Amino acid sequence: MELNAVLGLAAAFTITFSAIGGAYAQGKAASVALEGIARNPAAADKLFTPMIIALALIESLVIYAFVIAFLIKPAL
Amino acid sequence: MMRLFTLALSLIVPSAALAAGYTHIGPIAAQLGVKEHILTFIFVSTLFVIAGLIYRAKVSGTKNPIIPDIGITFRNIFEAMGQFIYNLAVNIMGEESTKKYYTVIMFFFALIFANNCIGLIPGFLPPTENFNTTLALGTFVFIYYNYQGIRAQGLWGHIKHFMGPVWYLAILILPIELISHGVRPLSLGLRLKGNMEGDHLVLSIFSGLIPYIVPIPFYIIGLFVCFMQAFVFTLLTMVYISLATAQHDHDEEHAH
Numbered sequence: 001m002e003l004n005a006v007l008g009l010a011a012a013f014t015i016t017f018s019a020i021g022g023a024y025a026q027g028k029a030a031s032v033a034l035e036g037i038a039r040n041p042a043a044a045d046k047l048f049t050p051m052i053i054a055l056a057l058i059e060s061l062v063i064y065a066f067v068i069a070f071l072i073k074p075a076l
Numbered sequence: 077m078m079r080l081f082t083l084a085l086s087l088i089v090p091s092a093a094l095a096a097g098y099t100h101i102g103p104i105a106a107q108l109g110v111k112e113h114i115l116t117f118i119f120v121s122t123l124f125v126i127a128g129l130i131y132r133a134k135v136s137g138t139k140n141p142i143i144p145d146i147g148i149t150f151r152n153i154f155e156a157m158g159q160f161i162y163n164l165a166v167n168i169m170g171e172e173s174t175k176k177y178y179t180v181i182m183f184f185f186a187l188i189f190a191n192n193c194i195g196l197i198p199g200f201l202p203p204t205e206n207f208n209t210t211l212a213l214g215t216f217v218f219i220y221y222n223y224q225g226i227r228a229q230g231l232w233g234h235i236k237h238f239m240g241p242v243w244y245l246a247i248l249i250l251p252i253e254l255i256s257h258g259v260r261p262l263s264l265g266l267r268l269k270g271n272m273e274g275d276h277l278v279l280s281i282f283s284g285l286i287p288y289i290v291p292i293p294f295y296i297i298g299l300f301v302c303f304m305q306a307f308v309f310t311l312l313t314m315v316y317i318s319l320a321t322a323q324h325d326h327d328e329e330h331a332h
Contacts, residue, residue, distance in 0.1 A: 049164070
């Protein structure tokens with residue numbers, strides 16, 4: 001196989017799998033936070049900030065994979 | 077007025093030229109010999125300084141500056157933003173730390189938000205799309221919180237933070253702590269850069285496909301992402317400063 005084909009496939013698979021993992025983890029974090037807000041609506045403000053921190057930290061791992069995918073993709 | 081201005085700007089350049097990579101500041105930057113993201117950053121900063129001077133003039137013109145105006149005015153937007161970040165900082169850092177570090181925190185939030193948002197106007201590239209800008213901002217946060225930590229607790233007290241809770245585990249914990257601290261400016265920079273580049277790419281591709289009604293949801297997502305990335309950057313800065321300058325009078329456990 002030529003080099004450009006392998007690099008293209010690698011870039012596509014990188015972003016695909018990291019998006020799957022990232023979406024699953026963010027769904028778990030958001031669902032637990034929403035459940036906490038549903039049990040105790042007065043605590044919504046105190047739960048919001050840590051939920052946002054958690055979502056952004058999980059998303060940053062997906063962003064690292066996106067940056068790598070952009071670095072290794074071959075110029076078409 | 078602002079809507080008219082944006083509409084006028086977006087009508088002047090046809091969408092085919094925008095899709096091919098034309099920006100308003102590109103030719104000016106090429107003529108002056110500086111890079112485009114630096115010139116856009118200087119442009120946004122100049123706009124911000126002018127906005128700050130206008131705000132100062134409006135505040136000094138009123139008799140009692142504590143009472144806010146009625147409705148949405150120029151002054152109220154800045155004060156709402158300032159109050160939002162102030163409440164957040166009081167929740168994370170406590171009252172007296174907020175008074176010391178509020179200026180720098182508000183500076184980061186406002187600057188990053190403005191720089192992100194200028195990418196939404198067709199014909200401008202956000203300067204935070206370039207890794208150089210975001211790495212510089214991340215490095216500044218790193219230097220700032222280390223400097224404040226050394227100032228608050230002395231050099232030996234700051235280094236003792238890296239050793240962990242007990243002395244006989246220090247030889248294991250010290251490399252982990254050093255690596256995790258060293259990665260912080262990189263992670264701050266990469267997060268901001270990746271989000272801005274991905275968002276601008278999606279926006280430009282969809283605007284290139286169907287330039288008229290369909291990009292509106294992408295603009296809404298773009299505004300949300302701009303605000304959220306500035307918010308997360310500011311939040312992490314506050315957490316790092318509070319971790320570095322935490323006083324050990326009362327028994328609080330360190331979250332590493």
